[in-house]
Amino acid sequence: MAERRHGAAPSTDSEVRHADWACDDISGQEHARVAFHDVDLTEVLDQGASFTECVFSDCRFNASTHTDAAFVNCAFTNCSFFDATFTGCKLVGSAFDRCTFGLLKVTGGDWSFVGLPGADLRRSRFVGTRMRECDLTAAKCADATLTHVDLAGALLHRTDLTRADLRGSDLSTLDPLAATLRGAVIDPDQAATVAEALGLDVRPALPPP
Template sequence: MAERTPVTQTTIYDDDWTDHHAVGLEHARVAFVDVDMCEASNERSVFTECTFTNVRFNCSTQTDVAFLNCTFVGCNFFDATFTRCKLVGSAFDRCTFELLKVQEGDWSFVALPGARLGTAEFTGVRMREADLTGARCEGGVFRDVDLSGAALQKADLTRCDLRGSDLSGLDPLTTELRQAIITADQATTIAVALGLDVRAA
C-alpha cells in the first residue's frame, strides 16, 4: 500500500466528473472513491491530504493544480496531462501511467516506487528526493528534470531520455542505464560516480 495515507473526513463515492471543467476547487482530507474524471479539465484547484482510490484521470488535464500530501491507489492516468502542478509529498500505489505527460511543476518527495513510467514524459519537473525505487522507466522521457536526492535504486532507465536532468544522486551500480540518452556533461557526472578520474585531454 502507499505510504503516508491521509486520514480523510468526508467521502465522494462513484461520482461522474466526465468532461467536467473545474476552476479553483478546494478539498481537504476528502476520499475520492471510484470517481470518473475522464476528459475532465481542472485549473488552479487545491487538494490537501486527500485520497484517490480507483479514480480515472484518463485524458484529463490538470493545470496549476496542487495535490499536497495526497495518496493515489489504483488510479488510471492514461494520456493525462499535468501542467505546472504541485504534488509535493504525494504517494502512488498500483497506478497506471501510460502516455502520462507532466510539464513543469513540483513533484518533490513524491513516492513512485515500482511505477511503470516507460511511456510517460516528464519535462522541466522538479522531483527532488522523489522515491523512484524500482521504477520501470524503459524508453521514458525525463528531460530537464531535477532528480537531486531522488531514490533510484533498482530503477530501470534503459533507453530513457535523461538529457538535461540532474543525475548527481544517481548510483550507476544500482540503476540500469543501458542505451539511456544523456549529454557529455552527464556522462562525466556518471563517470565520477563510478570512481573514475576524469581529466581534460
C-alpha cells in the same frame, strides 16, 4: 507534511463515492481531507484546482488536463492516468500505489518527495519538473523522457532507465551500478558525472604531443 513518504494515507473528514465527473470543468475547486472512491475524472478540465491531503482510490484520470493545480500530500491507490497531462502542477508529498500511467505527460511543476516506487512510467514524459527526493525505486522508466528534471536526492535504486532520455537532468545521486541504463541518452556533462560515480578520474583532454 511535505516530506511525508511511504507513511499511512492521510486521514479524511468526508468522502465522495461513485461520482461521474467525466468531462467536467473542476477549475478552482478546493478539497481538503476528502476520500474519493471510484470517481470518474476522465477528460476533466482542471485549471488551478486544489486537493490537500486527499485520498483517491480506484479513480480514473484518463485524458484529464491539469494546469497550475495542486495535489499536495495526497494518496492515489489503483488509479489510472492514461494520457493525463499535468502542467505547472504541485504534487509535493503525494504517493502512488498500483497506479497506471500510460502516456502521462508532465511539464514543469513540483513533484518533490513524491512516492512512485515500482511505478510503470514507460513512455511517460517529464520535462523541466522538480522531483527532488522523489522515490523512483524499482520504477520502470524505459523509453521515458526525463529531460531537465531536478532529481537531486531522488531514490533511483533498481530503476529501469533503458533508452530513457535523461539529458539536462540532475543525476548526482544516480548509482550507475544500481540502475539499468542500457541505451539511455545523456549529455556530455552527465557522462562525466556517471564516470565519476563509477570511480573514474575525469580530467580535461591532454593536448596532442
